[in-house]
Amino acid sequence: MPKSLFRHLPAGLALIATTVASAQSASFSLNGTSGLIDMPTAQVLPDAETAWTFSGSGTVYGGTLTFQILPNLETSVHFMTVNDWTGLGEALFDQSLDLKYQIFAETDTLPSLAVGSNDFLSNGAFSSEYIVASKNVGHGLTVTGGLGWGRLGGYRPIASLGQRPAPSDDPLAYDQLFRGDMALFGGLEWDAPVKGLSLKAEYSSDAYLGEQVHGDFEHVSPLNFGIEYEPIRGVSLGGYYKYGSDFGLRLTISGNPYRPIVPSDFGIGPVPVNPRLGDYNRSEKWADNSLVTELLVSALAPVLEPEGLVIEQALITGNTIDLYVTNNNMPQTTKAVGRIMRTLSVALPHSVEVFRITPVASGLATTTIEVRRSDLEAQVDRPDAGPDSFATTRFFDAANNLPDGTWSRDIYPDFTWGIIPVIPVNLAVNGAAASIDVLLNANASYRLSRGLSLNGSLTQKLIGNIGTGAVPSASPTPVRSDFAQYQTGGPILDRLTADYDFKLTPSTYARVSAGYLERMFGGVTGEALWMPTNQNWGIGAEVGAVQQRAYGDMFGFKDYQTVTAHASLYWDTGYHGIEAQIDVGKYLAGDVGTTVSVSRRFESGWEVSGFVAMTDMPFSEYGEGNFSKGVTLTIPLRWTMPLETRSSTSIALGAVGGDGGAHLQTGERLYSTIRDYDVVDFNETWGAFWQ
Amino acid sequence: MIRPILAAPALGLLAACSSSGTSPVVTAIKGVILSSTAEQPEAPSVGGKVTREKIEEFGLALIRGRIEGEDLTNLLTGTAVNDQYVTYISSFRQNITMLGGLVTGTRGMGGDLLAVRNDANDPIAYITPTDDWPVTLTRDYRFPGVGPSGDTLSVTCSLTTSAATVITIVEVTYEVTPFTESCEGYGVEFTNTYFTETDTGQIWQSLQWIGEKVGYVNIDVLEPYSLE
Structure with a gap:
């Protein structure tokens, strides 16, 4: 091939992309983002797709969590170890965030177009930016061509756009974005006739300069090749031959809140609503009997209990019924409320016209939902x-x-x-990038009254290596950097607290907790939250007086004491289930600053959340990662099993290890308890009312 | 012929309770919800052979439903009527709601169909002699999703007919006209089939799409709901 043609291969590929064909779904690159092998494509994953990737090659290994946070915005968090980066045998542990925004999706005639940044806002080992186009040209073949900067502009650059700053440890860098040399890249992906099998070839614009400084990596060729296989939906394997000298392997496990493993809505249907006849008996005399409430509730309770609905309080008059109800099973409150309303419409004397249901959560009465029986009768089964x-x-x-x-x-x-079994994966602490535990957690709650409870949690390590070989932190305030010291074999007392939840006013919630609050701290903490149900935002405050617990002693304490306090603003945006939270205050190490958290919650109960904390603690004292950040994925059990249950499993990455911006990890906070019970959430999930 | 719905007697019982003390209320609740068949004739057995004699003896509106591709057939009894929407319930409390011959809702069968909006001249929803059936019609299928309306899938359907034939449903033979209804909307295509009595427009047998997650349901009308 003539050299001039070889150098402009990506542009040629892009030209081919004018053929009419429909878009194919995105596949995963070696590092777990949607892409070819090392190069990106303009394709993005389906909305809300969440993927865990474990990958390794001769130069780098680690894990990646990729989340399609919006239909056209893909995010990936990498926890990678780069071999021989700072010296022969000296690895670099790198946490980085990738963003890819699809400007427009592929059409019959036009390719998709995306812009992205790897190692976003950090001029680190993987820092790069790109613009890329992809097009399916038919017969299962997708062509990609793009232009890269940073690492993606390193091999045979065609031009330069200013001067790119040298790589640095600056935790917030933006001067490098789309600066410096730029180079062309491109590639092909072919979905073979064998189901689940695809082949890839790419021309890489990554020169792998850093890997060649100290290591023995050899960049022989810019051409990479891969074979990928998806034996079942959600599990993908990839094998790659790279740069003429290296091999890579990838395993990706993916899921989507919109694609449950078991069919949704399978089980017992609701009680049908039958309208009262026009000349129904409106007499309320039956309510004069003082025993009527008890008898009615005695009859209703066993009807509702099989669905996990427990009547806490009831007030019944000739015209109105008020029920305070705890929903133990149904993931969606609106579904539980709808089913109760239906049952009442069948069960209650005809004169009862007003149904009021108040869900109770953690002992707190939340929002009263009032429905008129005549409306229920006039609306059920209708199209609207x-x-x-x-x-x-x-x-x-x-x-x-x-x-x-x-x-x-x-x-x-x-x-x-x-x-329950718990399997924490520790990807956040340097030198322990592959550590994992299998734990068994036992928890118990003794509820003395609706608001007052004693709660405990014990964990026993069954197998694992988190904490193995850990040495005490050199930090002057090791509030989290000694995390590994606490990961003994067990049993570990995670929590032993007395908790009291109550309301100061109908729209102000409060909680007081005392005891062993979390694995690393004990003491007293109090919280208040003002959040009227018709409002999509709330304000909270929390104060805690705590003392650090000892490592090896289940009940002992260390000398370190502190007072931590935060004011919080909560905002349910109502946009794609996105919620935001800003905390301002004093953290466990005495540092003062702000935590910004953003989460996206789905109707199915999935939640993906991330936070960043910035405080006045110098980056050099923060511990691992320069500042506190983390990602948490919560998957409801209902998504994986044919059960009506509110249980869920959470997986957290990067939330421990740094001393700066460290929050007290108490049990469920007030906002988490009541956030499903405001009008914004009811609006989003109201479709389930009739289920 | 009067084919009432299951809960109608229970409503009468509830109406009576308000003036005669509390005990009937409790009895009514338990009777209607806990053991809904206690006050009713025993439904024809699903496992046993369904005969016309048993259906007649049962005396209530009754349909037979089966998810396409599955072996299990369920008998569903007419249990509630709201306006013209009739809800049929199986012994496992799975629901199918129908407007005339059109399935407008399912519950507990996986991938609930919340509701369906139909045209005023939809012959599947409103019994119409086959000569008067329109060529095209529109519908909105509503499924669980974000917001009170959930996800709405709007389709346009075209009806075509083929030669009259004969079907037998539990010992009764009907001369019917098969209609094929091809529907297409945003990202979805499906085809429903109706076997319709020519003169009256009564649909005795149908294969209807109830959503992407479940696919199709076969409906045999063993005894139609009627106010006559």
Whole structure:
């Protein structure tokens, strides 16, 4: 091939892309982002797709969490170890964030176009930017061509756009974006006729200069080749031959909140609503009997309990019923409320016209949902039942208890317990990038009254290497950098607290907790949250007086004491389930600063969240990662099993290891408890009311 | 013929409770919800052979449903009527709601169909002699999604007919006209089939799309709901 043609191969490939063919779904690159092998494509993953990738080659290995945070915005968090980076045998542990924004999707005639930044806002080992186009040209073949900067502008650059700053450890760098040499890259992906099998070839613009300084990596050729296989949906394997001298392997496990493993909505259907006849008996005399409430509730309770719905309090008059109900199983509150309403419409005397249901969460009465029975009868089964019922339903802040004289169910004290396996993966601490534990967690709760409970949690390590060989931190305030010291074999007392949840006003929630609050700290903490149900934002405050716990002693303490305090602003944006939180205050190490958290929650119960904390602690004292940041993925059990359950599993990355910006890790905070019960959330999930 | 719905007697019982003390209320709740068949004739057995005699003896509106591709057939009893929407329930409390011959809702069968909006002249929803059936019609299928309306899938359907034939449903033979309904909307295509009595427009047998997650459901009308 003539050299001039070889150098402009990507542009040639892009020209071919004018053929009419429909877009194919994106595949994963070696490092777990959507792409070819080392090069990106303009394709993005399906909305909300979440993928875990474990990959390795001769130069780098580690893990990546990729999340399609919006339909056209892909994010990837990498925890990679780069061999021989700072010297022969001296590896670099690198945490980085990649962003890719698809400017427009592929059409019949035009390619998709995307712009992206690797190692975003950091001029580190993988820092690069690109513009890329991709087009399916038919017969399963997708062609990609692009222009890269940084690492992606290193091999045979065609031009330069200013001077790119030298790589640095600056944790917030932006001067390098789309600066310096730029080079062309491109490639092909072919979906073979064998189901799940695809082949890739790319022309890489990454010169791998850093890997060649100290290591023995040899850049023989810019051409890379790969073979990928997806034996079942959600599991993808890839094998690669790179740069004429290196091999790579990849395993990706992916899931999507919109694609449950088991069919959704399978199980017992709701009770059908039957309208009252036009000449129904409107007499309320039956309510004069003082035993009527008890008898009615005694009959209703066993009907609702099989679905995990427990009546806490009830007040029934001839015209109105008020029920305070705990929902133990149904993931969506609106579905639980809808089912209760349906049951009441069948069960109650005809004169009862107003149904009020108040969900109780962690002992707190949340929002009262009021539906008129005649509306229910007029809307059920109709095409616009969803929007019509939401329009006629009233929502208001509930008092924490119904008035005196109300029927209250005698269910306290109530003891609950559970044993669950926990598998933490520690990718955040240098030198322990592959550490993993298999733990068994036992938890129990003894609820003395609706608001007061004793809670405990014990963990026993079954197998694993987190904490193995850990040495005490040299930090003057090792509030988190000694994390590994606490990972003994066990049993570990994670928590032993007395907790009291109550309301100061109908729209102000409060909590006090005392005892062994978390694995590393004990003490007293108090929290208040003001969040009216008709408002999409709230304000909270939390103060804690705590002392650091000892490593090897289940009940002992170290000398370090501190007072931590935060004010918090919560905002439910109502846009694609995105919520934001800003905390300002004093952290465990005494540093003062701000934490910004963003999460996206899905109707199925999935949640992906991330946070960044910046405080006045110097980067040099922060510990690993220069500043505190983390990503958490929560997957509901309902998504994986054919059960009505509110249980979920969370996987956290990068939330430990740094002393700066360290929050107290108490049990469930007030906002987490009540955030499903405001009007914004009810609006988003109201479709389930009729399920 | 009067084919009432299951809950109608129970409503009467509830109406009576308000003036005669609390005990009937409790009885009604338990009777209607806990053991909904206690007050009713025993439904024809799913496992046993369904005969016309049993259906007649049962005396209530009754359909037979089967998810396409699955072996299990369920009998569903007409249990509630709202406006003209009739909800049928299986012994496992799975629901199918129908407007005339059109399935407008499912519950508990996986991938709930929340509701369907249909045209005023939709012959599947409103019984219409086959000579008067329109060539095209539109519908909105509503599924769970974000917001009170959920996800709405709007389709346009075209109806075509083929030669009359004969079908037999539990010992009764019907002369029917098969109609094929091809529907297409944003990102979805499906085809429903209806076997319709020519003169009356009564649909006795159908294969209807109820969503991408479940696919199709076969419906045999064993005893139609009627107010006559």
